[in-house]
Amino acid sequence: MSVSRPSALLVFLLLLVGCSQRGFDPVAEGEKLLRRDTEWADLASAGKDVEKIVWYWTDDAVLIFPGQPVLEGKAAIRAYVAQSLNTPGFRIHWVSEKPVFSPDGKLAYMRGKNELTAPGPNGAPTTVHLRGISIWRLDADGQWRCVVDISNEEPPAAPVPK
Amino acid sequence: MSVSRPSALLVFLLLLVGCSQRGFDPVAEGEKLLRRDTEWADLASAGKDVEKIVWYWTDDAVLIFPGQPVLEGKAAIRAYVAQSLNTPGFRIHWVSEKPVFSPDGKLAYMRGKNELTAPGPNGAPTTVHLRGISIWRLDADGQWRCVVDISNEEPPAAPVPK
Numbered sequence: 647m648s649v650s651r652p653s654a655l656l657v658f659l660l661l662l663v664g665c666s667q668r669g670f671d672p673v674a675e676g677e678k679l680l681r682r683d684t685e686w687a688d689l690a691s692a693g694k695d696v697e698k699i700v701w702y703w704t705d706d707a708v709l710i711f712p713g714q715p716v717l718e719g720k721a722a723i724r725a726y727v728a729q730s731l732n733t734p735g736f737r738i739h740w741v742s743e744k745p746v747f748s749p750d751g752k753l754a755y756m757r758g759k760n761e762l763t764a765p766g767p768n769g770a771p772t773t774v775h776l777r778g779i780s781i782w783r784l785d786a787d788g789q790w791r792c793v794v795d796i797s798n799e800e801p802p803a804a805p806v807p808k
Numbered sequence: 809m810s811v812s813r814p815s816a817l818l819v820f821l822l823l824l825v826g827c828s829q830r831g832f833d834p835v836a837e838g839e840k841l842l843r844r845d846t847e848w849a850d851l852a853s854a855g856k857d858v859e860k861i862v863w864y865w866t867d868d869a870v871l872i873f874p875g876q877p878v879l880e881g882k883a884a885i886r887a888y889v890a891q892s893l894n895t896p897g898f899r900i901h902w903v904s905e906k907p908v909f910s911p912d913g914k915l916a917y918m919r920g921k922n923e924l925t926a927p928g929p930n931g932a933p934t935t936v937h938l939r940g941i942s943i944w945r946l947d948a949d950g951q952w953r954c955v956v957d958i959s960n961e962e963p964p965a966a967p968v969p970k
Contacts, residue, residue, distance in 0.1 A: 708919070710939060710940070710941070710960060711960070712874060712960035712961055713960070713961045713962075713963055713964070714963060715963055716939070746955075747915075748910030748911075748912055748914050748915035749910075749912055749914050749915075750910055750911055750912035750914070752910050752911050752912070753909075753910035753911075753915050755917075755943055755956065757870070777872060777878070778872070778958065779872070779941060779943070779956055779958050781917055781941070781943070793908075794917065794941055796940065796941050796958050796959075796960065797958075797960065798872060798873070798874035798875070798958065798959065798960040798961075799874055799875045799960075800875075801875055801876060801877055802875070
């Protein structure tokens with residue numbers, strides 16, 4: 647019966663592997679997610695590469711911007727990004743903070759502040775200050791991607807985001 | 809060595825219990841969460857009981873309404889709800905849909921549509937149509953509570969939510 651103890655050990659190890667996702671470190675993972683978000687914001691701010699920017703959203707991502715039709719899915723998002731980058735004077739940048747994770751470390755959300763400049767109704771550049779929530783999912787390929795992006799306007803007297 | 813097989817079984821069972829949260833049923837839990845949200849919307853719509861309405865938010869909940877200062881925490885939320893219910897003509901109702909869960913079933917988000925009537929700048933009742941995202945957390949007492957609530961305006965021509 648010398649097989650029994652090794653088999654107990656094997657069962658233990660197999661289940662430990664199965665449960666290993668619980669050992670995730672929210673502080674380290676939060677820093678990783680914020681770094682990823684900063685990379686993304688910098689790419690969007692540079693405004694050059696539609697595919698690289700779009701890569702950070704999941705295939706089924708949903709974008710809910712104030713007063714605009716909801717954008718659902720990568721094709722709609724790609725078209726929106728391409729159109730924005732083709733708009734003279736368009737510029738966007740955001741900063742996120744305080745990621746919060748599900749206990750298994752596979753879903754997260756963050757608050758963010760967003761500064762967006764685009765031609766206003768009279769053609770002159772208009773800057774709006776938004777704040778919002780992004781929800782992130784650990785995708786099947788092990789990459790964090792944004793699955794929901796929603797924002798609204800700051801109160802009129804709000805300070806400019808840093 | 810007759811102890812070895814039972815001990816393997818014991819290790820297996822203990823770890824299985826440890827992993828049991830993975831066996832959660834997203835369809836059943838989604839229906840439960842939508843029922844809870846409907847109860848909440850009905851209470852808010854009735855507009856009578858501040859404490860019952862406020863119960864559905866976590867103690868650290870964050871409310872981000874368009875153009876308004878962010879409300880953080882139960883005290884700020886309670887004051888907002890009490891003030892709203894004391895405003896003649898105030899009425900709110902919402903409907904949520906499509907809950908999405910983290911794999912462990914402990915964090916969720918839903919889309920929703922919100923109809924809000926309140927006195928406008930000239931005192932006449934004004935109704936706005938919002939859509940948004942609510943994020944829910946399975947609190948330590950085993951109850952789902954809303955931890956983030958954010959919305960923005962529908963496009964001008966949007967149909968009235970059902």
